[in-house]
Amino acid sequence: MTSPGLEQILFISAALFFIGMYGFFTRRNLITMLMSIELILNSVNLNFIAFNKYVWPDKMDGLFFTLFIIAIAAAEAAVAIAIIINLYRSHQSVDVESAENLKY
Amino acid sequence: MTGSTIIFYLLAALTLVSGVLSVTTRHIFRAAIYLLFTLIGIAGIYFWMQYEFIAAVQIVVYAGGIAVLIIFSIFLTQQAGEKLPKQKMERKIFSALAVFCGFALTMVQVLQHEFPVSVAPVTSPSVNDIGRQMLNVEESGFALPFEVISMLLLAAMVGCIVIAMREKRENLNTEQKNIKRIPNDT
Amino acid sequence: MNLLLLLCIPLITSLAILPVRSRAMVRWISLFGSVAQLAAAVFLFFAYNQERDTGNTAVVLFEDHFKFISNPEINFHFGVDGIAVAMILLTSFVLVAGVLVSWKIEKMTREFYFLLLLLALGAFGFFISLDLFVLFFFLEISVIPKYLLIGIWGSGKKEYAANKLALMLMGGSALILVGILLLYFNAGHTFDVLQLSHTNINGQLQKTVFPLLFIGFGVFTALFPFHTWVPDGHSSAPTAGSMFLAGISMKLGGYGCLRIATFLLPEGAREYANIIIILSAIAILYGAFATMMQKDLKYINAYSSVSHVGFSLLGIGMLTQTAFTGALLQMVSHGVMTALFFAVIGIIYDRTHTRQVNEMGGLMKLLPFTMTAFFIVGLCSLGLPGLSGFVAEMTVFVGSWENADAFHRIATIAACVSIVVTAVYILRAIGKVAMGPLFVNNITKGMESNSMKDATWNEKLALIILIGGILAIGIMPEWLNKLLKPSAEMIMNRFTGN
């Protein structure tokens, strides 16, 4: 085990990114899918912070990016949950496979 | 192996393991809790990197905000004790494959890439700096994005209100008037 | 003579009928407009001749420039040479006749005439344009009117036919478009035909672009094997639509093949001349033989159009001045002739409600005027001297014979053979329809007292106009020959390098 640095953090973030992806692809419950999205966004945040710290510490671009992403994630989650709740009202379900009428 | 290293790996393990569990467990509450753990783990890593402000925001917004939002929405939509529906094996395999390929490709590229070694001293940004830059309109200021975010939050708020607070149906016919889909398998 | 006049008259007429409510008014306005257009065309003809007589040897006369777009450089560049003048004359003749035969259309009259005039507008614009882009624009304008005319006012499997026509023509246009763009980007960034003709276009490019343009325009003019829209399209279209399709629209393609593709790309033309000859010889014979088997009058004329247009293309492929002239004569002749043919068929169909030759006979007794026109057009189609078809075909043959090698000879002889086959199917049609005992739809008795009336005044007028055209070319061909020949010579000069 080497001392942790950029590469380790990038590994974590990439892993988290694709774990989130996996969740997004396989979870049928819309809320859990939303959770997967949050995971993915977190991994991106981690990336930004890591790059900011280890590679480009002279400016705070990455940090700000992360801040804004967090804000947007919140907004996005809010809208998504509103839509999910509305969907739940009309479909009586939050299963993504219950909403597959629009196709072909 | 220093203590900091050990802490880092512990945090990493916490993050990844609870991340994996969060997307695989079939109990939705557990998934939410695992998500919370992951978020806290990431916050820990921020702390570890001495980005305390971000770590704080992470805990406040994510652990405190989004996670709660999610848990509330779980309450709204989920019967207690109900297990999550199973996904088809095929889909799981394909997803795992695609995800693995993506991960491998990304890691290979990231590891192969030689990131420039930073020359500037590693300092953790102070909250003061962050605040000053946030509202600065000059070079390296983020006033405009700040305003944009405010507009976005306004719009999102309005949108959420409209959608989530729908009124009682006045006209039941609207449902019948739904598009009559004609199967177009011809 | 300001060429814009030729665009303005149909445009104004078509716009003028839009707000009109009364059917009769629409008809008269259209007729007035088309007659005005005919007058303008005739005036153009005389003005052109006069200008030439005074020794003006410019490639095109009455040039006009209007800037349209500067990059890519597109200008409204108008001008006419003898070929265009002839085509404009042809188009206006057919336009007047088309307006006249459609007099009885009750269904959406206004829209019908609007589309008819729009179609004519496209043709006029096409013939006077000297800018490839504008030319293409006008060529494309005519697609939609055709589609709607067939689809709305047509008969039979009209939707299928309209679709096929629109799609095939669009496919041809796609090829033309690529060809035009290739030329634009590789030959001096200009769409101007005259400028391009002065540009030295390298051989490889010519060989690439020529097939694109030729096949593209060829689709419009029923080049074998891209002719299948012709039978269906023609037979489903309303009378005036068929007249326009065969009389004008197919000429757009022929004009493009010769005046654009061959003129701009002589080396390309030389490279592919033999293929053109083979295809057109096949088309001539194959079209003729296929016609023999048809039972529907419109199909007969449609397939015979494939065969006749083959002569035009054969003339183009032969690459001699006489053959070029012949090709052009054939275009004009075929235009008038086939329009007349369709007009006659339309009149017959109006009376008998059938187009199957087996379902009628002896109509000479009831419809003597129409049947006389039918005789004339049939005889013209089989190349009787004194009618236009003869002049054109003979010129093509003589021109083709100027190539002394066996290949060209065999192709020419093959084309000649078609005049016999043409005689077979034309006489068969005439024999079945006009002659023999009188009957329609198997009703034999009481036909004499049938309410079937011969052509009405408008139809008579239309027929007379077109017959006049046929006779004018057939009896005194030299005026047309003189008009076309210098222009053909100009195209030929591209080959001989003068």
Place this chain on the structure above:
Amino acid sequence: MNNLSYIALIPLLPLAGFVLLGLLGKKYFGKAAGIIGTLFLFISAALAFYTAYQYFSSGFNGVYQPVIAFKYTWLQFSENLSIDMGLYLDSISMMMIVVVTLISLMVHIYSLGYMKREERFSTYYAYLGLFTFSMLGLVLSSNIFQIYMFWELVGVSSYLLIGFYYDKPSAVAACKKAFIVTRFADLGFLIGILVLSYVSGSLDFNTMIQTLTQPESSTLKTAVASSFLGVSAVTWGGLLIFMGGAGKSAMFPLHIWLPDAMEGPTPVSALIHAATMVVAGVYLVARLFPIFAITTPVVLEVIGWVGAISAVIAAIIACTQTDIKRVLAYSTMSQIGFMMFALGVSKYGGEAGLGFTASMFHLFTHAMFKALLFLGAGAVIHYVHSNEMKDMGGLRKSMPITHITFLIACLAIAGFPFLSGFFSKEEILLAAYQHNAAIYWIALFTSGLTAFYMFRLYFSIFWNREHLAHSEIQTYKKSEGPFVMMLPLIILAIGAAAAGYIPFGKYVSTDGRPLESHFDLSFSILPVVLGIAGIVSAWIMYKKQNPLPDKLSSSFGALYKASYHKFYIDEIYLFITKKVIFNLIGRPAAWFDKNVVDGMVNLTGNATQWLSGRIKKFQSGKLQSYTLLYLMAAVVMAAIIIYVWK
């Protein structure tokens, strides 16, 4: 002869008649149309006679030079090649305009009576005018393309006239057949024109003949050298042109249209299918005779043999036909065969050109007596309302004028001494005798047959049975026909009797120099005896009803049957056109178009539709599939660019 352009009026007057009657006839003239048409033609005929008289009376130094009276460029193909409308006056064209206008005038007059009950009387006269115009234009042509044009025009007027009774299906079929068969022959003519015009560089007769008959000229040398299938270009040209002539003149094997053409009104048959149009082929060969004779003797040989074969075959068939017009049709074919082979055995220049003169002579006399025969037959048909021999017999009393004139014509055609046919036929036989013995013997045999079948016809009509089966005819008909019908018969009978005394050799010869007359009575004995033998045998068999003909026919058996069925040539053609061309070319072409070419287009459409149906499952409606595909696409794209493409 100064201003000759008035000659243009000769063809143009009938044209004017056509236009006038065609456009206005029915409405405005009614029955007067016939008079108007006849009047136009009368003027035209008068002019023609005047012109001919002038021409022949003022021959220069015994040589009748061709004169081009008028020329106008109708269509300029290229620098050298143009179609000119001209009037070419030489001895044969002069002779022809006389024949054409005379016969046409006779037919015009005759038709005033014959056709008067027709509803489309004016149309008929219009067509006659058109035909006369075309025929005169044809004979006066100065340009080979001009002749081709008028050639087509006579074809079409013949078509119109054959199909005059258009509601009769047989007439419709006949006119179609006539047109298509001659059209097929014209195809050869056209290609021949192209060949000759290419090698000679001109379409003008004079220039063309000049370049192609000078052995030294370089164009000719190259033309002779360039060959196709072992035959030189000029020969091909000649053969193809002859093909056109053979078609129009109903030479074997392109003769099948002629008998059917008898569906037309009988005066039309007299005019077109006996006297004028059918000899156009002979005229064409005569027109280009120098080329045939000097440059392409092979073709001339072919012409000779084709003529001889046609003559004999037609004669044999004529012996067995029962329709009187068909008998006459085959006899026409046979006589034209005579003219053809006379040309075929002729040589160019001087006395060797006897065949040419004889041919033209025979053309002239034949026009007289054959027109007479047809008009007479017309009168008979008019009288009995039937074409069949079995409906006739014993008519000599009720139709005296017809009987006498018919007899004169029969004698003339049979070569009875001192009637016109005798002189011309003797000349032909002499020419054949001098140059080609085989043809001579064939011709001799044929002339015997001619006498036989003509008198078979004569006896069957006018003798045979004394009392007509159709008794009602006798009660209805008192007169054999109006005066306008009898007058032409009489005039033509005079012509048929006397035309032989015209010193033809003086006027018409290959090179324009007069021929000396070679009339040798001793030579004539054999043909005359044969002729009389024919007449006698016909007298025995057909004067009275007796079983002899039936016996004879059964004893000939197969030959009789074959002859009766016209040697099955029609059937062969029918097989070729219906079975071979329709089924093997037409049908497959139509099928190919409908299924393959069209099929390709439809297939493209259907394939697109099918493909669109196949790929629809990508649009599954499943959000997670969409995103999965999204990621995969991104990863694959990146991987390809990084690992493959770079």
Place this chain on the structure above:
Amino acid sequence: MSDFFLIMKQELAVTAIIFFLLIVKIAGKSKNVEWLPWIQLLLLLNFIGGFFFIQSGTLFADMYHTNGLLAFQKNILSLGVYLISLLCSDWLKKSEHLPEFFLLMCSSLLGMFLLISSGNLLMFYLSLELASIPVAAMANFDLHKKSASEGAMKLIFISAFASAVLLFGISLIYGATGTISFDSLAQVVTDNPLQILAFVFFFTAFTFKLSVVPFHLWTADVYEGAPIATTSYLSVISKGAVAFIFITVLYKVFAPLETVWYWMLVVLSVLTMLIGNLFALRQQNIKRFLAFSSIAQVGFILVAITGTGVDSMASVTYFILIYVFSNLAAFGVAAIISEKTGKENIDEYKGLYKTNPFLSWMLAIALFSLAGIPPTAGFFGKLFLLTAGSVKGNFWLILIAGLNMVISLFYYLKIVRAVFMDKNENPVEKVLVNGYAKMGLVICAAGIILAGLIGPLYDYIRELITIFF
């Protein structure tokens, strides 16, 4: 400071409208419908105002910049929004949440404005989110329709997914180059593998927004589910803005990677045209049909983008302008019919001409323009796209595009045929078109006819581009 107002005047105007709407919503007591004309007026003023006092400039360091070209492009978008407000007025009048709808639409429009004006990746990302999140809410505005919530759900999830991928790409770009500013990125971008990977992830955000195959799958579902007002907004405005910034980003920022994205574009454009067309062939729902047709149109836009910067920008700007007219006219007719009769199926359009000639002609003109047939402007639009695309000499691409035009003609004609030729026992009844919608349609038709025939328009656009691009 006055510079600030002038430079950002379009954004400020939209912001003002947003606040106006907010006040209307909060303070307004009466029925919201009464506000519709006023809102339309404001949108019209917004559009007209865009033409005056145009000033170029850069603000907030390099985060925001504008110039005549961008102002023109923003005007096109404003015009589109105005037209939507006219065309969908029937639907809007019935809506319970009229001010909110406009508020969201204007927010999104503001996002678009900022998007095409953005000068760094952060602004790019934020304005993209600002542009897309309200649309997701808008998609759900038919609150009681199942399909609407399904469409909205798909849209929000897939756009969240797409922005996540985009962010991952941006983070890698940031990691590799250390900058998020477009200007400095242009200096430092190279084609090392990590940057290519990052670029591809970044690139997918555009292809997703433009619905390029294979990132298009959401399009049809969302278009079908969403109310037509939203659908037309998505298909025209959103696409237009993204196309503009796409070209800018490719040619201004990632120019060093041109060889990479050139071939990506070629392949994707062929795929997009083909798949879009093939799917459009078999659609029955008019909205879904238009969705696929707009996918195919995007393929043509991509063809143009393979050319050079100036050419592609000029032709795409011009095309989008025409596309605004054509597509909105088509959607407008669909909206009117759907709103009045509930019929959205193409089969139900049969015999429309008999009862509704005006709507039929409008639809026909729009479809012909979409198919690229003269004399409609669509012809010129398509032609300039292809001309731009052939600058580099890749004529196979042009040929394929041409053949795809044939396929597209087939399905456009299918509707024309249904409307004009097919017989129907039970056609769409006579629809009373209200004045606003009529006006909107007439504006569209005039635009379709005139935009092509007025040559100087293209020259003007091109001139703007040569100056500012």
